[in-house]
Amino acid sequence: MTSSPRVTQPKYQRIADDLKREIDAGRYRPGDRLPGENDLMATYGVARMTARQALGVLQGEGIAEARRGVGVFVREFRPIRRRGIQRLSDRTWGGGASVWSADIASRELAVDQLSVAEREAPEQIAAVLGLKPGEPACVRSRRFVLDGKPVLLSDSYLPAALVAGSRITDPDTGPGGTYARLAELGHKPVHFQEQIRSRMPAGDEAERLALAPGTPVFLVHRIAFAEDGQAVEVNEMVLDSASYILEYDFDA
């Protein structure tokens, strides 16, 4: 979840991005024919399978559709919701949230804003973490982006005494993320999480997600407990639900 973006983009991704950009710019309109496999092979000097893969990205996202023997066309109607963010589970906590995408290539949430500080936690959170009055918490605030669009704000509170000197406070928490570091410290976490459908309140968070106040969002409250029952982390998240949905919300 803290992996840095790939330095070099695959060719097929670059071609797909080019096409998407041109569609967004109105160069190709719904119903228009897109450059086909042969066109892309000639234009970009790539093999057929690579051109195909580029067009496959657009088809997987519902932006384009191919008609055999005819060509590839911009779709008239396309799905608004294209991706789900996989529920945090026991098996995935090592890597945090992972993104399910219709693309063949899997993508990950990337952190694009990070701040780490020690300060007092809000009263309720301090109580959950068993902090004495005035005892500081380590607060990690992160913003996650998917395809350049901010989708998730996360504030993580940990007892400062617990994580002193740990890599947890580094910008890159290392393989396995926060929970793996906690496990190394002898606090292998099991978390409890609840989601609430809500609407974006006005304020700083609305701006950071570039969402108008009132936009539907998910609020996620997560508490991680160590095996001895001690709460070791409180994580509060705000998630844009217009573009992205927590996967298990599909059942609702």
Place this chain on the structure above:
Amino acid sequence: MTSSPRVTQPKYQRIADDLKREIDAGRYRPGDRLPGENDLMATYGVARMTARQALGVLQGEGIAEARRGVGVFVREFRPIRRRGIQRLSDRTWGGGASVWSADIASRELAVDQLSVAEREAPEQIAAVLGLKPGEPACVRSRRFVLDGKPVLLSDSYLPAALVAGSRITDPDTGPGGTYARLAELGHKPVHFQEQIRSRMPAGDEAERLALAPGTPVFLVHRIAFAEDGQAVEVNEMVLDSASYILEYDFDA
């Protein structure tokens, strides 16, 4: 939309179906590792890209996820809704509804039950079509399947006098479907359509879709008008909304 199923299935599709079957049967459980590219190459005697394509089908449907350098695994949580049925539009009416799928290979709705008869239409429908009392309508009842699962019932009413002798009454309406035949008869249609979220009423239709009464469904009422304003077709559809969603419902 009336295209017959492929006689020979592509290798990658057969491999993907095999894997899906084994997952459904519990042979591979969520979190389990699936046979990788190399395994499938050896087992089925196919090239790497073919094995990859098979695994890509499962990934595109959200059933499996690949972890680079590790393997391919059955996902813990998967989306319930995997596909959308594209809204019938001016551009697509020639081919009827087409299915958008995350798969690279596009699939189509197939008709698996068909009946054509001349009989009196229900009063409301007869009124819309401008039928005199006792004047018969040509009624085409169809059931559509996607991946073997019935998803859509469609009853189409056309003035019998209008379509007498036309290929419209053939089981296979030919290229372009019903609307192309109407166009040939000089009634190029423009349709109006509304969707209603509802619940499956008990009765024959529930059985034909293998849905328990009360299951959420979409009811679609569609009226096709010729350019002179005369209604030429009334189409009533019931659509399983649990597995499949009309695409423009995404906006809701």
Place this chain on the structure above:
DNA sequence: GATTTCAGCTTGTCTAGAGATGTTGGGATC
């Protein structure tokens, strides 16, 4: 014992072909 290195495995990207299959439109035929 703790750390580092690395071989071996995995999936990801890409090539340069080949043939199959579906669509379209024009020309030859009736």
Place this chain on the structure above:
DNA sequence: GATCCCAACATCTCTAGACAAGCTGAAATC
């Protein structure tokens, strides 16, 4: 004029490689 045939072109399937990049665990080193 209407129908049939076919060449051209498009996507679809598949092959047999190659190298890149990420992960894991064991061996070597500190």
